[in-house]
Amino acid sequence: MSLTLEQLKGSFKENGYICSESTALTVYLAIELKKPLLIEGLPGVGKTEMGKVLARILQTELIRLQCYEGLDEAKALYEWNYQKQLLRIQLNRNLEKEQIREEDLFSREYLLERPLLKAIQADERVVLLIDEVDKCDPEFEAFLFEALSDYQVSVPELGTITAKNIPVVVLTSNSDRELSDGLKRRCLYLFLDFPTLEEETLIIQSKVPKINAMLARDIAIIAANMRSQPNIRKKPSVAESIDWAESLVSLHKSTLDSDLVAATLNLVLKNRNDQKLFHDSFKPEDLDKILRKGRFNGGLKNCP
Ligand SMILES: Nc1ncnc2c1ncn2[C@@H]1O[C@H](COP(=O)(O)OP(=O)(O)OP(=O)(O)O)[C@@H](O)[C@H]1O
Numbered sequence: 001m002s003l004t005l006e007q008l009k010g011s012f013k014e015n016g017y018i019c020s021e022s023t024a025l026t027v028y029l030a031i032e033l034k035k036p037l038l039i040e041g042l043p044g045v046g047k048t049e050m051g052k053v054l055a056r057i058l059q060t061e062l063i064r065l066q067c068y069e070g071l072d073e074a075k076a077l078y079e080w081n082y083q084k085q086l087l088r089i090q091l092n093r094n095l096e097k098e099q100i101r102e103e104d105l106f107s108r109e110y111l112l113e114r115p116l117l118k119a120i121q122a123d124e125r126v127v128l129l130i131d132e133v134d135k136c137d138p139e140f141e142a143f144l145f146e147a148l149s150d151y152q153v154s155v156p157e158l159g160t161i162t163a164k165n166i167p168v169v170v171l172t173s174n175s176d177r178e179l180s181d182g183l184k185r186r187c188l189y190l191f192l193d194f195p196t197l198e199e200e201t202l203i204i205q206s207k208v209p210k211i212n213a214m215l216a217r218d219i220a221i222i223a224a225n226m227r228s229q230p231n232i233r234k235k236p237s238v239a240e241s242i243d244w245a246e247s248l249v250s251l252h253k254s255t256l257d258s259d260l261v262a263a264t265l266n267l268v269l270k271n272r273n274d275q276k277l278f279h280d281s282f283k284p285e286d287l288d289k290i291l292r293k294g295r296f297n298g299g300l301k302n303c304p
C-alpha cells in the first residue's frame, strides 16, 4: 500500500497517533526510501506505538522482535526444529523405512522462522518492529546491521534467502547504551521528545474518548510541569498521563484542582521522593494558578 505524505499525516490522525510535521515527514521518507527508521526517546513517548500504528495504517502484519541481553540469531532469525527432526528419524525407524537423508532433515519443513526471517519471507510488505534495540548485545547489533544492509540471510544448509519484500523496519531505543555508528548510518533517525501541551492533550483525548477537554488539558499541564522540575527523578510518561486520565474519568471528574492532584499523585509520580518533592515545592494555590494559566493559554477561557 502506497501513501502520499498528506495521506500519511491524515492516517496518523485517524489512528489517534499525534505527531509533529517533521516526524510524519521522516516516517514518510523511511517508507519511501525503504530505509529502517531508528526512533530514540524517553520512555512512553510513542516509539513502540509508531510500529503498531504503521502496521494499522499500511494494513499489513506487524512482526515484532523484542530485544534483550542474550538475544541471538537463533531467536531472531531461524532455528532448526530439532524435536520434529528427531520425531521424523524415530518414525522412519519404527516404520522400518529407509533412513531419512540429512538434506531432507535440513529442509524448509524443519525450519522455524523467527521474526527477521518471517519479515523478509512474507508475501507482502510487513512492518518489522525491532523493539528496544539498545538492550541487545553489540554482537547482535552488528548482525542486525548486516541483515538490514542487504535484506538477505544465509542459512548454510539452504543457501542465501533474499527478501521477497523489503519490510518497513522500525527500531526503537531508550538510549540505554549508544548504538553503533554502522547501525545509525543505515537508518533514518528520529528523536521523539515529550509531547507539547497541545499534543499531549490530543493524545489523552484520543486514548480516553470519554474525557472532558478541560480535564485532558489539566492533566497535560500538570504532567508538563512535573517534567520541567529538574529534581524529579522519574518523570511521568505519556502512558502515565493516560492512566491518570482513565482513573479520573472513572471517578467522574471533569477538571483538576490542587486537592485532586494531591489525592491522586501516586497515579502519576511513582517514586516516593518525587511525590514528596512535588508536594513540598507547590503550595495548593500555586498549583491552582498553574492550572488556570495553562487553561487560559490553551484557549479554555471560560474556566474556573
Ligand atoms: N504520540 C502519541 N500518540 C498517541 N499515543 C501515544 C503517543 N505517544 C505515546 N502514546 C501512548 O502512550 C503509551 C506508551 O507509548 P509507547 O509504548 O509507544 O512508548 P515507548 O516510547 O515505546 O516507551 P518505552 O520506552 O517505555 O517502551 C501508549 O499507550 C501509546 O498509545
Ligand SMILES: [Mg+2]
Binding pocket: 047, 048, 049, 131, 172
Ligand atoms: Mg516501547
